[in-house]
Amino acid sequence: xxxxxxxILGASVSSGWAGLPAGxxxxxxxxxxxxxxxRPCRALSREIIGLQVPPRTLVFNADAxxxxxxxxxxxxxxxxxxxxYTKVKRVNSKIIIATVPKRDAxxxxxxxxxxxxxxxxxxxxxxxxxNQAIRSGCTGPNCYLIDSDAIYxxxxxxxxxxxxxxxxxxxxxxxWRRLPWEFLYGR
Numbered sequence: 001x002x003x004x005x006x007x008i009l010g011a012s013v014s015s016g017w018a019g020l021p022a023g024x025x026x027x028x029x030x031x032x033x034x035x036x037x038x039r040p041c042r043a044l045s046r047e048i049i050g051l052q053v054p055p056r057t058l059v060f061n062a063d064a065x066x067x068x069x070x071x072x073x074x075x076x077x078x079x080x081x082x083x084x085y086t087k088v089k090r091v092n093s094k095i096i097i098a099t100v101p102k103r104d105a106x107x108x109x110x111x112x113x114x115x116x117x118x119x120x121x122x123x124x125x126x127x128x129x130x131n132q133a134i135r136s137g138c139t140g141p142n143c144y145l146i147d148s149d150a151i152y153x154x155x156x157x158x159x160x161x162x163x164x165x166x167x168x169x170x171x172x173x174x175x176w177r178r179l180p181w182e183f184l185y186g187r
Contacts, residue, residue, distance in 0.1 A: 005054055005057045007053060007058070007059045009047055010061060011064060012161075015038040019169075021036060026172065041109075043068040044061070044080040053087045053091055057094075058094050061084070061096070068126060070105070070110075070123070074130065081130065085138075095142065097143065099135065100124070100130050109161060142183075
């Protein structure tokens with residue numbers, strides 16, 4: 001498959017809060033047009049409504065389920081992960097998706113995001129269930145999973161939920177090297 005387009009979903013990391021978003025970096029490396037619909041504090045359960053995935057698209061979802069992990073009811077977040085997989089598979093596109101890291105947003109971000117997408121709980125009570133849905137849906141050659149906890153474990157010197165631009169560049173370069181050739185350029 002030759003990609004025609006990259007669609008970037010997510011919250012602050014994907015929107016560029018901490019520097020050039022990983023999805024935009026991939027678009028540059030592949031020399032492809034992209035649409036970055038990510039917004040700080042945005043949850044996938046709110047983003048998936050009305051989302052259209054064109055054929056031959058690489059969907060890049062680094063952090064769209066993060067704020068869903070704070071919801072009191074896990075069902076909408078889980079349903080949004082499943083809906084995203086369905087939309088990607090329906091048009092035979094591909095997805096790079098990350099698990100939800102065990103990272104407390106901290107008081108400032110919870111306060112700032114309460115103006116946009118109010119977190120319903122003070123802890124990530126839905127994180128485990130969301131990660132189960134993310135892992136179980138990422139099957140076959142059209143999905144590549146990023147383990148967010150492994151990235152944060154590797155970079156223990158970062159206390160914030162946002163990694164530095166230099167770390168994201170390093171991690172995306174490592175991902176680029178790990179991706180099977182067939183994922184990026186094959187069927």
